[in-house]
Amino acid sequence: MRENEWTKLLGWPGYRVYRHEIDEHGKTLKLWVRRKRGNRKLVCSGCGRKLTEACDIYQREVRDLPWSEYRATVVLELYRVRCPDCGLKTEKIAQLPSKAPFSKRLEEAVGLACESAAVRRVAQQFGLAGSTVRAIDLRYLERWAAARRKPALRQMGVDEIHLGKKQKFLTVVSNLETGEPLWFGRERKKETLDEFFEKQLSSFQRSAIRAACVDMWEPYRQSLEQWVPRCRIVYDKFHIMQHAGAAVDEVRRAEFFRKGGAAREVVKGKRWLLLSRWVHLNTHKKRQLNELFALNRRVMKAYLLKESLDRLWSYTYEGAMLRYLKSWIDQLRWQRLKPMEKLARMLLDHLDGIVNYCRIKIPMGVVEAVNGNIKALLRRGRGYRDLNYLLLKAQRLAATKTEFVAFRKAA
Numbered sequence: 001m002r003e004n005e006w007t008k009l010l011g012w013p014g015y016r017v018y019r020h021e022i023d024e025h026g027k028t029l030k031l032w033v034r035r036k037r038g039n040r041k042l043v044c045s046g047c048g049r050k051l052t053e054a055c056d057i058y059q060r061e062v063r064d065l066p067w068s069e070y071r072a073t074v075v076l077e078l079y080r081v082r083c084p085d086c087g088l089k090t091e092k093i094a095q096l097p098s099k100a101p102f103s104k105r106l107e108e109a110v111g112l113a114c115e116s117a118a119v120r121r122v123a124q125q126f127g128l129a130g131s132t133v134r135a136i137d138l139r140y141l142e143r144w145a146a147a148r149r150k151p152a153l154r155q156m157g158v159d160e161i162h163l164g165k166k167q168k169f170l171t172v173v174s175n176l177e178t179g180e181p182l183w184f185g186r187e188r189k190k191e192t193l194d195e196f197f198e199k200q201l202s203s204f205q206r207s208a209i210r211a212a213c214v215d216m217w218e219p220y221r222q223s224l225e226q227w228v229p230r231c232r233i234v235y236d237k238f239h240i241m242q243h244a245g246a247a248v249d250e251v252r253r254a255e256f257f258r259k260g261g262a263a264r265e266v267v268k269g270k271r272w273l274l275l276s277r278w279v280h281l282n283t284h285k286k287r288q289l290n291e292l293f294a295l296n297r298r299v300m301k302a303y304l305l306k307e308s309l310d311r312l313w314s315y316t317y318e319g320a321m322l323r324y325l326k327s328w329i330d331q332l333r334w335q336r337l338k339p340m341e342k343l344a345r346m347l348l349d350h351l352d353g354i355v356n357y358c359r360i361k362i363p364m365g366v367v368e369a370v371n372g373n374i375k376a377l378l379r380r381g382r383g384y385r386d387l388n389y390l391l392l393k394a395q396r397l398a399a400t401k402t403e404f405v406a407f408r409k410a411a
């Protein structure tokens, strides 16, 4: 094979192969490339200024996509330029996106693979270390984020994710219209959300925010009132139903606390069953729940109350919603279900934000979906120490999903 055929196969615009080496035993291929004769435009890697004079040549070796069974490396001739602004700098070329020893298209391939597989799998596939794959993936995501337009924030979601005993909580701010997470903060204090408003948004951007879906959590409300006083707070279904689930669980624990033997066996592992909606359970699970209810009517009552609270969001008129909530609270009388009474008081204290659901059109289920995506990533990645990486990953996940939907619609 002649060198210009190698050049065609490599397909790096502006570069030609002038030497190659094949190691059949080690299954490696090495190509030496330099600029084609007409390719004289140099770009400063510091500022992007175009220059014509090169002052020095040196070589760099990078991994490229594999050729069949061969692991390929490319040795490039690169120029150093004397930039009037930056001084002596290396030139910038499209095929080398960073200082790391990988070609752009290899990084793109690794990044793309990381979208649908765990780092461990991708590392195996490309014969790279896990830490290298993570670093490549992060750069891939950073390049994607830098190149795209960020949509305006008009409706925001604020949610917290429980990370575990050590790291505790993560505050997640998301854009409800695009369904993507925008920012992560450690902990869930007022100061946490303050930081988002102060550092991430200009006062103009803050004034564009019309509504915020949040949990009934005082520190968040205080922060919202301070930074975006004109924004309507909506206490959404997802968060309220989380509280309802927690109340049912509290009833279950109180009821079965001192019970032993057979009763304990029936209750065991039923926590998530009680948190599930009845309509989502199969016959077997429904039977399991019925066994539990036969043992304890109070747990059943609490479960039914949780189930009926869900219907609150089927009303679109304020008056009807309020009437339904009142009748729901009336059912609590004489039941002596303390956790449910506590929930009712909480709902009454946040009535305005609950009824705001009828006043503002807010996409439902977005906060829940964002939350679910992040939890799925956390499970798959076994703990992201780098929050920025986790955020980019979750943003990319949200964006590629919408792209996919848009594509499907067009087709």
Ligand SMILES: [Zn+2]
Residues within 6 Å of the ligand: 044, 045, 046, 047, 048, 049, 083, 084, 085, 086, 087, 089
């Ligand atoms: Zn420069």
